[in-house]
Every structure is written in C-alpha cells, then in structure tokens.
Amino acid sequence: MDIAAYMADVGRQARQAATAIARSSTATRNQALLATAAALDSARDALAEANRKDLDNGRRNGLEPAMLDRLELTPERIDGMIEGLRQVAGLPDPIGAITDMTYRPSGIQVGKMRVPLGVIGIIYESRPNVTVEAASLCLKSGNATILRGGSEAIHSNQAIAECLNAGLREVGLPEASVQVIRITDRAAVGEMITMPEYVDVIVPRGGKGLIERISRDARVPVIKHLDGVCHVYVDAHADPEKALKVAVNAKTQRYGTCNTMETLLVDEEIADDILPLLAGAFREHEVELRGCDASRGIVPDMVAATEQDWHEEYLAPVLAVRVVAGLDGAIEHINRYSSRHTDSIITENYTRARRFITEVDSSSVMVNASTRFADGFEYGLGAEIGISTDKIHARGPVGLEGLTSQKYVVFGDGHTRG
Amino acid sequence: MDIAAYMADVGRQARQAATAIARSSTATRNQALLATAAALDSARDALAEANRKDLDNGRRNGLEPAMLDRLELTPERIDGMIEGLRQVAGLPDPIGAITDMTYRPSGIQVGKMRVPLGVIGIIYESRPNVTVEAASLCLKSGNATILRGGSEAIHSNQAIAECLNAGLREVGLPEASVQVIRITDRAAVGEMITMPEYVDVIVPRGGKGLIERISRDARVPVIKHLDGVCHVYVDAHADPEKALKVAVNAKTQRYGTCNTMETLLVDEEIADDILPLLAGAFREHEVELRGCDASRGIVPDMVAATEQDWHEEYLAPVLAVRVVAGLDGAIEHINRYSSRHTDSIITENYTRARRFITEVDSSSVMVNASTRFADGFEYGLGAEIGISTDKIHARGPVGLEGLTSQKYVVFGDGHTRG
Numbered sequence: 001m002d003i004a005a006y007m008a009d010v011g012r013q014a015r016q017a018a019t020a021i022a023r024s025s026t027a028t029r030n031q032a033l034l035a036t037a038a039a040l041d042s043a044r045d046a047l048a049e050a051n052r053k054d055l056d057n058g059r060r061n062g063l064e065p066a067m068l069d070r071l072e073l074t075p076e077r078i079d080g081m082i083e084g085l086r087q088v089a090g091l092p093d094p095i096g097a098i099t100d101m102t103y104r105p106s107g108i109q110v111g112k113m114r115v116p117l118g119v120i121g122i123i124y125e126s127r128p129n130v131t132v133e134a135a136s137l138c139l140k141s142g143n144a145t146i147l148r149g150g151s152e153a154i155h156s157n158q159a160i161a162e163c164l165n166a167g168l169r170e171v172g173l174p175e176a177s178v179q180v181i182r183i184t185d186r187a188a189v190g191e192m193i194t195m196p197e198y199v200d201v202i203v204p205r206g207g208k209g210l211i212e213r214i215s216r217d218a219r220v221p222v223i224k225h226l227d228g229v230c231h232v233y234v235d236a237h238a239d240p241e242k243a244l245k246v247a248v249n250a251k252t253q254r255y256g257t258c259n260t261m262e263t264l265l266v267d268e269e270i271a272d273d274i275l276p277l278l279a280g281a282f283r284e285h286e287v288e289l290r291g292c293d294a295s296r297g298i299v300p301d302m303v304a305a306t307e308q309d310w311h312e313e314y315l316a317p318v319l320a321v322r323v324v325a326g327l328d329g330a331i332e333h334i335n336r337y338s339s340r341h342t343d344s345i346i347t348e349n350y351t352r353a354r355r356f357i358t359e360v361d362s363s364s365v366m367v368n369a370s371t372r373f374a375d376g377f378e379y380g381l382g383a384e385i386g387i388s389t390d391k392i393h394a395r396g397p398v399g400l401e402g403l404t405s406q407k408y409v410v411f412g413d414g415h416t417r418g
Numbered sequence: 419m420d421i422a423a424y425m426a427d428v429g430r431q432a433r434q435a436a437t438a439i440a441r442s443s444t445a446t447r448n449q450a451l452l453a454t455a456a457a458l459d460s461a462r463d464a465l466a467e468a469n470r471k472d473l474d475n476g477r478r479n480g481l482e483p484a485m486l487d488r489l490e491l492t493p494e495r496i497d498g499m500i501e502g503l504r505q506v507a508g509l510p511d512p513i514g515a516i517t518d519m520t521y522r523p524s525g526i527q528v529g530k531m532r533v534p535l536g537v538i539g540i541i542y543e544s545r546p547n548v549t550v551e552a553a554s555l556c557l558k559s560g561n562a563t564i565l566r567g568g569s570e571a572i573h574s575n576q577a578i579a580e581c582l583n584a585g586l587r588e589v590g591l592p593e594a595s596v597q598v599i600r601i602t603d604r605a606a607v608g609e610m611i612t613m614p615e616y617v618d619v620i621v622p623r624g625g626k627g628l629i630e631r632i633s634r635d636a637r638v639p640v641i642k643h644l645d646g647v648c649h650v651y652v653d654a655h656a657d658p659e660k661a662l663k664v665a666v667n668a669k670t671q672r673y674g675t676c677n678t679m680e681t682l683l684v685d686e687e688i689a690d691d692i693l694p695l696l697a698g699a700f701r702e703h704e705v706e707l708r709g710c711d712a713s714r715g716i717v718p719d720m721v722a723a724t725e726q727d728w729h730e731e732y733l734a735p736v737l738a739v740r741v742v743a744g745l746d747g748a749i750e751h752i753n754r755y756s757s758r759h760t761d762s763i764i765t766e767n768y769t770r771a772r773r774f775i776t777e778v779d780s781s782s783v784m785v786n787a788s789t790r791f792a793d794g795f796e797y798g799l800g801a802e803i804g805i806s807t808d809k810i811h812a813r814g815p816v817g818l819e820g821l822t823s824q825k826y827v828v829f830g831d832g833h834t835r836g
Binding site: 019022023096102104106108110113115117118200201216219221239241242245246248249250253335344357358359361362363364365366367368369370372373374378379380390391392393395396397405406407408409410411412413414415416417 | 437440441514520522524526528531533535536618619634637639657659660663664666667668671753762775776777779780781782783784785786787788790791792796797798808809810811813814815823824825826827828829830831832833834835
C-alpha cells in the first residue's frame, strides 16, 4: 500500500471537509454531536465486540495490565463518552465571535473574528475514548480532524469512528470531517506530521517519547505537553495549616496526573518547624520522600535525592524535597528544573506572592492553591484537549479557543489609503 | 571558528538576559528605548561611517541599485529610527496585564497574565533600520532578541547594536538583551533556528525564498509571512464609484507592498459595464492588465493570463483580471489562489458582504475598503513586526501582543481539589 498517497488523500478530503464544517451553523454542529451520542448508545454491542477484539489481541501480544485497562471500553466508559458529547454540545460556540471592533482615524472599522484553525491532526495512544473526546472538541470548534490512535485500539477506534460518521451524515456534514486512520504502520504518522498543505496543527497525546519524536520531526505546528514537573513552595510566611493541606492534596489526590506535585520546596527559615509535619503527613499516605542534605538533616529517614530527582516526573507516590534559600532560592530552582507546567507558593506575604506570580515562568502560577487545579474544567474552559507547555499559540490548559484562530475583519464605505 | 559553540553561547546569554528583562519595569524598558534614541542621535557620524563601509563593499560586490538603496542609512532614515524608538516607548506596555479573572465554583480565582515569549530570533535582509525596529518591539514586550541581518549590512548593524547596548547599559539591563550576530556565515542561521532551548520563536523578514527555507528547517516556532496575493472582488451589487476608487487604490497606492491587490475579480453580471471603466483607470496608471478569456472578450487589449498569473505576487504595475460567476465563483477563486493575506469585496448587498466575511479564509477580510489598510498601524496596533499568513499564534498584522503569551494565575486560600 502506498501510505504517502493514502495519507495525501485523507488530507485532501479533510481540507475539503474543513471548508464545509467552518461554514456550518452552531446548531448543525451541535446536532452532529448529539446524533453521535445517540449512535454510540445504539452501537453498544458493536463497540463491545470491536473492543473485545482489541483486548484479545492485546493479551496475545502481552500488553501490560495497565495498558489493557486503559484500552477497555466498559459500559461506564461508553456512558462517559455519551455524556461528554452532550456536554460539548452544550458549550458556547467560540466560532464567529467578533471582538474589539473599533473605528480607526481613517474611518474604517476593524475587529477580530474567531475562526477554526482548519484541519487538526490528533496522534494518541491506547485510550479509545480519546477518539470521541478529541473529535468532539474539533467538531464543535469548526475544524476537521484526522485521528491516529494506537494500533492496539484500532477496532475500537473504527467502531467509534462509525458512530461519529453516522452523526455527521445525519446533519448533512461531510463524513470526512472526522477521519480515523486505518493504517497501523508508523509511516502514516510520519506523513501526517509533514503535510502542512493539509494539516494546520498536530496535537499529540501520549508519553513523552511519542511527543518528543513528533515535535522533532513535524513540519506542522504542534500543540504539545511534554511533562509536568510541578512544585509547591512553602514560604517562611506560609500558614502551616494551608501548607499541609495544599501540599498533601497536590501530591496525593492523584499520583498519575501531570499537575501532581513532584518536588516540594521549603524555605530554610521554617524548615525545622514545618518539614517534620509535612514528612509525617506524607508518611501517612505512604509517599516515599527523597530529600536534599538539608532536608535529611531535619528528617533523617528520607532517601537521599540525586540531581536527577529534581528533573523527575514520578507519577507515583514518590516526592522530591528540597530546602531552599527563601523566595529567591525557590524561584531559581523552579525556573531551572520545572517543566513550566504548574507551580504554587504557599504564603501569607503579599509581596512574596506578587513576586512569585510575576517571576515564575510556568503556564500556571498559583498562590495558596493545589497544583491539581491546573485543568481545563477547573479553569472553566468547559473541556480540554490537553495542557500546553509551549508558549506559542496556547499555554496551559487548552480548551475550544485553543483550536481556533482570529482573522481581522474590516468594514469600510469605499475607503482608500492616503 | 566553532559556529555552533558561538551560537550556543549567544543563546545562553540571551536566555539569561530574558529573565532580567521579563522582570524589569515598564519604565525601565521605556527608558532603555529613549536612551537608545539618544545614543543613535549622538552616533550619527559613526553610523554614517559604518554604513559607508557597507555601501562600498556592496558596490564592489555588484549589489543591485535597489539593494544599495535599501542598505543606505540617510540622515532622514536615522531620524526615522529615532522617531520610531520614541513611538514604541510611548505605546502601552502589554506585559503584566491580568484579564478574565473570575471566581470558579471551587472557590479559586483564575485569570490570565500577559507575559513575554522569552527569546526572539529575527532573521532579515538588507535594511539596517530593521535592527532598531525589531529590537525595540522585542524590548518593549519584555523579550530578549537575537538579530541576524544580512552580511551586506554587517557594519551598519553593528554600529546600531552599539547604540542599543548603550541604551540597555544606561538603565542597568543586560546588554545581551539585544545581540547582533557577528558571523556572516549562513551556518549561524542554521544553528539559530534549531536551538529551541535558547530561542522561543523566529521571525524571518525578507524574500519568500529565505522564509520558505527557514520554515522548512526550523525546529523553533516561526511567525512568518510568505506572500501577499491579495484580491478585490467587484460584486454585481457594487457601487461602481467605490469599486473604481478602492480597486485603483489597492493596486496603485504602492506596488511593492504585500497588501497590494494582485488579482481583480469581477462578477460576470456586471463585467460588461464595469470592466471597461476599471481597465481605463488602470491604463491611466500604466498598469499592465492580464485577463482571462472572458475579460479579454470585454477589454480586448489585455494580455492573456495564464494559470500562473493567479498565483503571482507581481509587486509591480501588473494586475491579473478574472471574470467570475458571482460571489460563489469569487470565494472559490480566492480560497484556491489567495495567499490568505487580505481580500476585499465591493458590494452594497448585506447578505453577500456577510457571506464573504465568513467564508473567505484570509488573515484580513474586508468590505468596501482597500487591501492597503492591512497594516499594524492602520489597525491601531501601534507598531508591526510583520504580517503573519499563519493561523497559529498570530494571524495578520503582528504587533506587540504577538510577541507575548499568556500564563494562568490562580489565587486561593488553601484551596485543595476534591
């Protein structure tokens, strides 16, 4: 099979569909989402059947239990996909909004209109519900989508794609508005990320290895999230009760998420008092602590941290702990080791809070709040296609607006430039 | 000389300077701009001397007269640079603005803070005043800059860089906030566009060849402007007087700019009446017309247009002319051949204007206004680093805001996620 030709054909169809979908009304796109929800509900047996094939293949190929778990489409997960579609249908439509319309001295009126990006390529790994999540956000925001899921989920993804296509068909939108790549060969990804004539942006979702590879090879802009090495800094002026509450929540509420705290920084001025309390709390949660020398001087039973620990995204009940020289030490550590995802200061001191907010260069900076809040839903975006650790285009949690752009609109009455 | 090592060193210094400049106050950055203006004013002799060297070398190397002209730093152009610096100092500072701050159901407050991008790489060709223009916009918006001008302007650019460094020194900002690359070897560009650890975005300014090469090879995001194939579509419902005025202005007010009209589209319904008038007006301006068959059926003395003419950015008194089948024909032609820069409809018909605005996928879409208005100053951005034909990050004229990003700020009072 000629993969390049196949992908170019997919791209051409997506580009064409993008024009139709960009022109469609809010109501039409919402109806397509609701029709897809209905189609999923009617296709429960087919979905289970397709998913069973993937699970059987996965077991045969020795997929890890965690991967098999993520691959499984339980009835509850199908319910979740249906509910997700209804929620996206209920979100406000960002497309077409005209803002900042003003008269200029020349007499023309100038404003900005929010428009779809065009064609969005999504590359992801085992979870088949991403197919619905990503496609629904792209559809809602007037974009065509090309989805390339993991080969281990191919049957599940195809079955879901059929429901999406049925939803589109029902409202008269081109089925090519959402295309799921049928080829499992990796070369398909290589093509997809190097055809800027057909794809406007790539959103990779998966492990750091996948995302680094895609970023390196892409010739299309990438909205990416590499990793989450998030910090909580307990300042000398912290309220100890808030410090404990927030630090424990940031680490233990969920271990495997990118906004989980991975390193705890403690101001040297209060380390003697607060570090034993914090260590005690984490011990209760069975979190392994890896401390710097100063930390171990105060709480001796910590494992000795190495330089590598400051870089580590554990995604596990492990926490690096470091005593730092006040706010300056904290900012220096964070701007050096943080993945620029989310960092929080615990302090009652106004000036220190103000400096932390200004000087920490991360996509979310917080005062007296758990890093776990860094999330599209918690921020009120209504949905989230991912969390960007880039600075260009979209930074932090990316909702519908991150899948759009703005063009200038100019109204005149025969105006010419002098 | 080890170019890779030299560029990495430049990058490291820029990254360090970026932290200092991001933290500096609006007043400090404005003072640096004004101090640079004063330094340029005092350095007129040195600037003239350096520029003479470049001009002599240019003549010796057989540089074209147009290139030599762009290279020359006349006293008026130095006045222009000084005035430009004062204007940029007078613009509102985008950095630090916090917007959209709201309480969420969880009790946290979430908003967005505008922040610098970090380090901006500018790659440009012969005009040395770009050194001041680009550096001043980056400085104003809190970014460090690495500038790589053309080898033909190396002495002029170095002399200008000294004034910029003097301005930075005077206010205590690191001189490495603005660095002009001293190596003329092309390999320096290759390094600059492939070091994402030190450079956050590249802004190339120059011919299409340069920009295509950079976009192809860059591993850093590029804010780019490829070309301006702009259209004016004269609809059947156009006011003929406005059509004539706008079309003539869009083509003839300046021939060499990217927002100049390159193709005129005329609705078949009124072509018989209006095309002879338009052709007459262009003939008065000695604009060569290249028409489609239908156009030549009405105005026989046009040159026959080929397929290539619809793609052409003439930047000259040449205009492609095509008769199209109404609004649908116009939109189809534009979305196929336009460079998605700027396109305008001339019509008195509300519904057609509304459809044109929505369905034409260009960075500026206009009704009854000359494409020549597509410009940062005309749009009220105060300044312009370029016009982006991309959709990601910045689209259309890019002002200070295009050189910034937004991070999320979250305020809590010990809030944890449930």
